[in-house]
Amino acid sequence: MPQVIPDQGRVVRRVALAAATVLVAAGAHAGDPERGAYLAAVAGCASCHTDVEGRGPPYAGGPALKSDFGIFRAPNITFDPDYGIGTWSEDDFVRALKRGVSPGGQPYYPAFPYVSYAHMTDRDARDLYAFFRTVEPVPEAALGHELAFPFSVRLGLWAWRLLYFDPSDDALDTTSHGGYLANALAHCGECHTPRNRLGALRTGMAMAGARLGDGDVAGNLTPDPDTGLDWDATDLRFFLQTGLTPDGDAAGGAMALVVEHSTGKMTPEDLDALVAWLEALPPVRNALKKPSSD
């Protein structure tokens, strides 16, 4: 009997040690779903993946996004195994997000902002995965894209990627926290940075504004005196929180969604960082708006 006790103790210690090892290993990978929920808000996932106007369930597929290439509809990203991403591992998810490739090896259209997300930290990507695992799975197929030929042929995307997708490209600043928010996580540049005719971001004109496929204009956010934004930091911050311009106009269009789902939910620290970064943008002349009567 007395000899058995140390043995038991050793076994207990071993089991405890093994369990701790497993926990530590899991801890290295397990994302934080609460932090992920905040990141999902900042990234504005719901703007594209939830059909708010059609009262669709969260993240079960989005409304039509009109572009020069046709209509994109963001898929169901709930963890339903058949219609969503329920079978995806964390690595699958991170690869889809940061490399724009599905677990089956299919390339995504860059309407999904993986060119921006390529600069997302692995930690943020993993926290997002942890969050989406907590979202109610929706066993419904989302509507697909409606694209014109030749853009309907996904094979062409490999060529596009060869030309324009370089995840190590640091032409866009993501080193400061504000730049990281603008160019990676909140992907402001996907609308506010002009694109070339094949849809690649013209990084030399970061945030200088662009015309969008649905006729909307994403304004020139640089402080160019003629064509840019002359708002001060307080104005910018207030607009990102409320959608109200210094003229008392309320943003409509896609920016209303951005304020509602993303910037309006940012922590004061993130807002400050984003505003400081925007304020420091070099002026770029880029006229977009016709003078309008109202």
Next chain:
Amino acid sequence: MQHFVRVALAAVLAAAVAGGAAAAANAPEHVIKYRQNLMKAVGGHIGNVALLVKGQVDFSDGLVTDTQAIVDLLGNAGIAFPEGTAEGKTKARPEIWQDRAKFDAALEDTIGKARALVTAAEGGDMAAVGAALGTLGKSCGACHKSFRIKDE
């Protein structure tokens, strides 16, 4: 006699002007101008409340007037979108007339939020005013998103 002719002429002229004005009133382009002026005026008052909330001016004595003006002006907005004014130099979307009940409900929601802003302004707590302004801004934005054509 000369006096009589004068009076008669003046009466005819006045009638012609009045008649002409009556015939031309509410032409679509003028209704469109009216509502654009109205929205600009609302925006002006909201912009001034925002200047206070942001701390860029401290004219708090003017606050209640601005907030009340928003409510009053929005009360005129319903009549500014009659049938037959969807065409022309306007950013109003045809959905206003296709789904009038939804538009009216959206406007009513905004007026309710504007009333809450008056109440907050009368209370004098700037944090509450800021919160009420944010809520109002959301309501404005929701209506613009559904019923205003995007920039060209």
